[in-house]
Amino acid sequence: MIPKIVVVDDDATTRLLLETHLSKSGYDVHCDEDAAGLRETLQRREFDLLLLDIYLPDGNGIELIDEIHESLPDLPIIIITAYGSIECAVDAMRKGAYDFCPKPIDFNRINVSVKNALDHSALKKEVTTFKRACRNQLCDLIGGSPEMQVVFQIIETVAPTNAPVMITGESGTGKELVARAIHKLSPRKNRELIDVNCAAIPKELMESELFGHERHAFTGANNRYLGRCERAHETTLFLDEVSEMDINLQAKLLRFLQDFTFYRVGGKEKIVSDTRIISATNREPLEAIKSNFLREDLYYRLNVVRIPVPPLRERSEDIPILTEHFIKKYSELNGKRFQEIDTETLDVLCVYSWPGNVRELENCIHQAVVLNDGLMLQREMLPEPIRSTHTDVPDITRLGKKNKSISSASTSDSSAEEKIIPLEYLERKGIEEALAKTNGSVAKAAAGLRVSPATLYRKMREYNLKLKRNK
Template sequence: MVRILLAEDDEIMRISVYDRLKQFDWDVDQVENGLDGVKMLEKNDYHLVISDIRMPGMDGIQLLEKIKTLSPETDIIIMTAYGSVNDALDCLRQGASDYILKPFDMDDLIIRCNRLLDFQRVKNQVATLEENCRIVDRGLVGKAPAMQQVYSIISQAAPTNTTILITGESGTGKELAARAIHKASLRRDKPFVSINCAAIPEGLMESEMFGHERGAFTGADRKRKGKFELADNGTLLLDELGDLPGPLQAKLLRVLQEGAFERVGGSSTINVNVRVLACTSKDLQKEVDEGRFRQDLLFRLKVIPIVMPPLREHREDIPELCNHFLKEFNSPYNTPFSISQEALSCLETYSFPGNARELHNLMERASVLCSGPVIYPEDLPTELCAIESCKETGFNLAENMAIAEKVCLRKALNHCGGNKTKTSELLGISRKNLWEKLKNYDID
């Protein structure tokens, strides 16, 4: 809810502005002077402060300086009479967001308030988009039954506000599933904020999640919003939730139940409307049994569980995944990368302990090291496969030598850009001999 502080010493003006602001269901506090305004700012957070420029005890300019210290993200609208326009301009130079001349039309004030509130929402979205724009959103790919089950749960659960727990091995696409849920939800136009619980030191995790007040600890020189505030009205992804420290689990449980928390070093309660998604590669029930995770928090998170299948359980999606990943990389030949059937045969026999993320990395490596727009088995790691060596050849020397010769021919041909004369010179054989070998191995 929007919170506004109104500071005006004229009682009739204060009541008139207060009544009009309350018509928009905004939470409005009113004070008679700047000193009382400072006391309210020390206890509460406000989106806007609307202040008269001339007040007893502390005027609007002094109040402005205090606001910039206590709550730098709060916008200030200065109300001024005709005779103090120069003072209002000075306030703008010192950081006020807007000023309005008395007497003014109440509709004009409301327009200015809405404009600043809209700008604040844009700033919050930008703060989250900076991180999101660095992430290539590849989306979920796959048509296997295991993936179809995931799509079905997402389509049913996404339009709700229900908490969802996404589990699965590392590299199976848990974060991509969370982003797919957000995009299919009613909050798709609101912020999507992600926090990795395993990547942030335990001492900083509470501040990262819930923010902190100025002076809360050494180095906290200003008030800072946490991820929950940045995700207000949107979606918050708690990645690797199984690594969340025990003391924070109780505070997270309260936020999930009540939608309220306090910043580090603060006493005022902040209410947020956030949909929480959680991801983990750990067995949380095992963590509960061993005393490292709260049972009640697991119950609260696991309202709708989604299990991301490992790649070995939907190998039929490997060709589609390969082509999807290869679209990310530019070909030096100005043609799309493709993968040969032989290379696919190698990949389809591999166990992929790193799941889809490992396959993505393999395709990136192959696109860099391959000599042409087509990826062949020799472009894959030697320990993974090498053309027909992925199949069982036994110890037949002729078959294994033929495999090695075919690999060598294709590498040399790709290295020379398809020039057979240069390829024959590189291999130390005649052009006729090269032509015969290429025909024998059906190499184009």
């Protein structure tokens, strides 16, 4: 792909020289003469590099750097400056400019500077892509499992937009953290997210809580009250457990979502609120509609983008890194010395079903850290019934259907290929043998196989190898 460069300089000769030279060098070049033209150009097209003069008829190039990087943080900028403006160029680089080139233009220097800036930008993009593929955390959300990587990707895609988002998942999975991550990565991040727990506020007070009320609107209303919708102007409104809202009030919420206008209770003034809506529910939305907990028309307003958050039992490979995070967090908060967890205890945590999801795991570690002392968290420190969870060696004599078909295919085939053992069969057998030799300890088996426990749990799920619990 041909790199695209935008040149901004109020001098027509300089623009023409740069455009001619860079075009001959194989670049796609666009020129503007002032800041207003640059702003319009950046809204219409994407560029790989900006060459920016410091002195423009309608603005200062140095001041433009912050403005440009606010919306395009990865766009490299090369400052073009006159001989007497070297100090200004240094200031510009401190603000984030990649390089500067003095006037009159030295085209050899321009060639080197442009090539280095583009190469550096490409390398940063590769590093960012690699980090995203390997990361275990996004904002306050933790998880390296494939399921959480999908969640992370949706969050990053939808955050810059104004599209309504509905987050679904069981209690304790981290739906509020997802909502806060979307807000933190959005253009509205500089204002506080406004949240309302629809399950915690009595239905008699909910309308006033959402839309506010005027003085004397009802008995006890001695002052005007600004509701959550009004306070959420130019920020994000998070409706937690929205399916618990009274069905009649849902109709009023739907009316607000149609044009984002409302009246305070007892008021006559129409109020406009520029807000972004994120909602969450621990019910399956379609089941909630059938059970008359959620209006169907409201659902379609809220569910423009849906983010299902997986339960912890479906991403058990995240348990080791979550446990490590909570041990560190609560040891620091409570002045404890815990630094790690022993392998047997980690296996217990990985086998337990966690009906309360991440919230239950966090409470478990919090309690264990507060009530005990030491450097290593051990099984006897865990609360019941988690402590009593037993881990057995999986039934390694019973192969999955997939491996049976592989085995029968290889024996029935009379060609030379029947002597080649499929790689996935060897991998499965290796995992089975490691678990058998370590008496079912995932942590020890992972160490012996020289992989992380998270990787081993992912492989176990892939091959349908599950540790059984004693009844």
